[in-house]
Amino acid sequence: MKITLEHVTKKFPGRGRKRHEEVTAVSGFDFEFPDGKLVGLLGPSGCGKSTTLNLICGLIRPTEGRIRFGNDDVTELAPEHRGVGMVFQNYALYPHLTVKKNIMFPLENLKGEQKLSRAGMEERALEAARLVQIEPLMDRRPGELSGGQQQRVAIARALVKMPRVLLLDEPLSNLDARLRLQTREEIRRIQKQTGITTVFVTHDQDEAMSISDLIVVMKDGVVQQTGRPQDVYDDPVNLFVAQFLGTPPINVFRGSVRQGQLCIGDAPVLPIQGVPDQEVIAGIRPEGFVPDGSGPLCCKLDRVEVMGRDISVISSHECCQAPALRSIIHSELCVDLNSDTVRFSLKPDKVFLFQSKTQERIRFEAAGTQ
Amino acid sequence: MEKQNLKGWLYLLPAFLFLGAFMIYPLIDVFVYSFEEGYNSASQTFFGTGLYNYSYVLHDPYFLQAVKNTFILVVITVPLSTGLALLISLALSSIKPLRELFQTVYFLPYVTNTLAVGLVFMILFKKTAYSDGLVNLLLLRFGQGPVDFIDGPYWAKMFVLCFYTIWVVMPFKILILTSALASVDRVYYNAARVDGTSRFRIFTKITLPMISPMVFYLIITGFIGAFKAYSDAVALFGTNLNAAQMNTIVGYVYDMLYGDSGGYPSYASAAAVILFAIVLTITCINLLVSRKHVHYT
Ligand SMILES: Nc1ncnc2c1ncn2[C@@H]1O[C@H](COP(=O)(O)OP(=O)(O)OP(=O)(O)O)[C@@H](O)[C@H]1O
Ligand SMILES: [Mg+2]
Numbered sequence: 256m257k258i259t260l261e262h263v264t265k266k267f268p269g270r271g272r273k274r275h276e277e278v279t280a281v282s283g284f285d286f287e288f289p290d291g292k293l294v295g296l297l298g299p300s301g302c303g304k305s306t307t308l309n310l311i312c313g314l315i316r317p318t319e320g321r322i323r324f325g326n327d328d329v330t331e332l333a334p335e336h337r338g339v340g341m342v343f344q345n346y347a348l349y350p351h352l353t354v355k356k357n358i359m360f361p362l363e364n365l366k367g368e369q370k371l372s373r374a375g376m377e378e379r380a381l382e383a384a385r386l387v388q389i390e391p392l393m394d395r396r397p398g399e400l401s402g403g404q405q406q407r408v409a410i411a412r413a414l415v416k417m418p419r420v421l422l423l424d425e426p427l428s429n430l431d432a433r434l435r436l437q438t439r440e441e442i443r444r445i446q447k448q449t450g451i452t453t454v455f456v457t458h459d460q461d462e463a464m465s466i467s468d469l470i471v472v473m474k475d476g477v478v479q480q481t482g483r484p485q486d487v488y489d490d491p492v493n494l495f496v497a498q499f500l501g502t503p504p505i506n507v508f509r510g511s512v513r514q515g516q517l518c519i520g521d522a523p524v525l526p527i528q529g530v531p532d533q534e535v536i537a538g539i540r541p542e543g544f545v546p547d548g549s550g551p552l553c554c555k556l557d558r559v560e561v562m563g564r565d566i567s568v569i570s571s572h573e574c575c576q577a578p579a580l581r582s583i584i585h586s587e588l589c590v591d592l593n594s595d596t597v598r599f600s601l602k603p604d605k606v607f608l609f610q611s612k613t614q615e616r617i618r619f620e621a622a623g624t625q
Numbered sequence: 626m627e628k629q630n631l632k633g634w635l636y637l638l639p640a641f642l643f644l645g646a647f648m649i650y651p652l653i654d655v656f657v658y659s660f661e662e663g664y665n666s667a668s669q670t671f672f673g674t675g676l677y678n679y680s681y682v683l684h685d686p687y688f689l690q691a692v693k694n695t696f697i698l699v700v701i702t703v704p705l706s707t708g709l710a711l712l713i714s715l716a717l718s719s720i721k722p723l724r725e726l727f728q729t730v731y732f733l734p735y736v737t738n739t740l741a742v743g744l745v746f747m748i749l750f751k752k753t754a755y756s757d758g759l760v761n762l763l764l765l766r767f768g769q770g771p772v773d774f775i776d777g778p779y780w781a782k783m784f785v786l787c788f789y790t791i792w793v794v795m796p797f798k799i800l801i802l803t804s805a806l807a808s809v810d811r812v813y814y815n816a817a818r819v820d821g822t823s824r825f826r827i828f829t830k831i832t833l834p835m836i837s838p839m840v841f842y843l844i845i846t847g848f849i850g851a852f853k854a855y856s857d858a859v860a861l862f863g864t865n866l867n868a869a870q871m872n873t874i875v876g877y878v879y880d881m882l883y884g885d886s887g888g889y890p891s892y893a894s895a896a897a898v899i900l901f902a903i904v905l906t907i908t909c910i911n912l913l914v915s916r917k918h919v920h921y922t
Contacts (some may be wrong), residue, residue, distance in 0.1 A: 314818065333804075333818070350922040351835065361821065362823045364826065398922060416820070597886075
């Protein structure tokens with residue numbers, strides 16, 4: 256079932272001394288979550304991800320806008336009637352119930368035709384527990400579980416009633432790196448298997464990129480960009496999105512366009528077309544650097560880290576906004592470790608230009624590619 | 626290690642001395658008195674030791690009446706006051722405007738003087754030659770005959786006593802329960818709502834277990850408090866409770882010590898020990914029941 260948000264806005268009333276200033280947590284959210292897809296909702300802390308999720312599940316009502324499940328308008332529908340499963344950011348497992356009873360809780364609420372026998376419920380609970388690998392813990396209380404185990408119980412509880420929509424609020428934030436990787440694959444597998452429309456909130460772009468069909472990048476309550484993860488990565492609309500996606504992050508330089516050349520410092524590094532002369536911000540992905548003895552960009556070499564297939568070259572440049580400039584190159588391309596400097600040439604499709612004031616993208620055509 | 630221990634005990638010594646002199650010694654003394662037959666407080670002598678005091682007290686119709694009254698009071702007021710307090714706290718926590726005002730109104734009885742309130746109750750319920758009292762005026766409206774709640778039939782007096790007791794203990798219970806309800810994390814309610822839980826099930830499966838330690842605390846202290854009731858009866862029916870058939874166990878103990886027919890510390894001690902045994906038993910039962918139904922997290 257697809258979920259449509261039509262210009263959804265949520266304002267919270269201010270408190271105390273700021274009583275008259277409303278807090279806009281989500282502003283003009285317009286998006287269609289396609290049926291059966293996994294959508295990653297991505298953004299820094301406080302950007303309104305949890306609020307969006309609460310709007311979808313109905314725990315809070317939008318100040319403006321409509322929410323549709325399929326063709327039904329559910330804007331005014333109470334959460335108990337929306338049939339969504341949700342994993343809360345802090346799990347919200349009932350502390351006085353065992354894991355098994357926690358997982359069975361949503362099933363016991365079912366009424367009418369959907370009602371299951373006791374044995375049926377236990378069967379379903381066990382199935383859900385098996386999916387997230389917590390069967391040995393069924394008789395424990397949540398207080399006796401580790402954070403990661405609690406999180407998996409919460410996922411099982413959300414899945415057990417086979418909801419039409421599954422909402423996950425940072426479900427992996429408490430897992431260790433390995434379990435996180437494993438669980439996210441698991442979530443992906445379960446989602447594919449069940450075909451439940453899923454919204455997955457995270458502030459970890461790696462996580463969102465790896466399992467989402469589509470990602471929605473938010474900042475300060477405003478959607479910045481939506482699309483397939485690779486498309487957004489390859490074609491960010493502004494500096495924020497470009498910086499938010501990718502590990503290691505994009506390298507940001509102060510630069511300028513002069514006579515059809517992108518200049519960093521005084522050196523012209525890349526010929527470009529269709530951009531009038533102006534000050535710009537240049538973002539260069541780490542994989543956009545090619546070591547080249549006669550390359551135009553000259554950086555001070557710091558050190559080199561070998562990471563299996565690739566090498567990470569850490570250098571510095573006075574125009575770079577961060578003290579360390581990270582580039583990733585194939586290990587067969589070699590860098591002279593004894594030299595103080597390293598020279599790069601740039602891959603035009605890994606270089607993005609942004610307006611220095613608005614930080615919006617400036618599109619250009621790389622000279623010579625036509 | 627040894628030295629540390631010694632130091633610890635040394636620090637505790639003043640408290641121990643104090644407790645010993647003013648709590649433990651009198652407690653032991655009560656037990657000793659209760660076995661001394663024919664104790665004379667003037668000469669501090671007694672004939673012998675045995676169970677005679679217990680036998681006397683247990684055969685005293687006044688004592689039996691007091692036990693009966695106390696049990697009726699406990700059985701009626703503890704569940705009723707706790708249940709009502711829970712309902713009122715639930716209502717209070719579900720309203721937003723004027724909540725503080727209502728909380729204050731409900732808490733007022735707690736800070737007013739018991740005897741003064743007793744007097745007000747007496748005026749409300751009493752029937753005299755000149756007036757029928759407010760309650761009787763209301764009853765007459767509905768075509769019911771006037772009843773003297775203060776000097777009349779036993780059930781009427783018991784009704785007033787229970788009513789009064791509930792009224793007096795409610796504020797504290799409401800205070801405790803509203804704060805217990807407020808301390809339940811909203812996120813559990815949110816999770817339950819998303820899972821389609823009915824309001825009734827949310828109450829029985831989530832709210833109640835989460836506030837169960839507080840409810841349990843109120844029940845235990847409620848039992849103990851009701852078993853020790855005395856001043857309420859005095860406030861309503863005066864000091865001659867035996868004549869009014871409204872005595873309680875603590876009232877009996879007091880009468881045996883200082884009442885008009887008093888001066889029998891041995892009988893008083895025996896009655897006190899019996900009360901202690903009853904309260905201990907009930908509390909143990911409470912604890913056993915709570916093992917299953919109270920959730921500490
Ligand atoms: N009940 C509320 N009343 C007032 N302001 C709120 C309320 N809930 C959230 N906000 C504000 O709305 C904004 C968005 O909050 P939200 O919880 O959606 O952020 P988030 O993206 O989930 O962040 P995080 O990644 O830290 O969980 C924040 O600035 C927050 O302070
Ligand atoms: Mg959040």
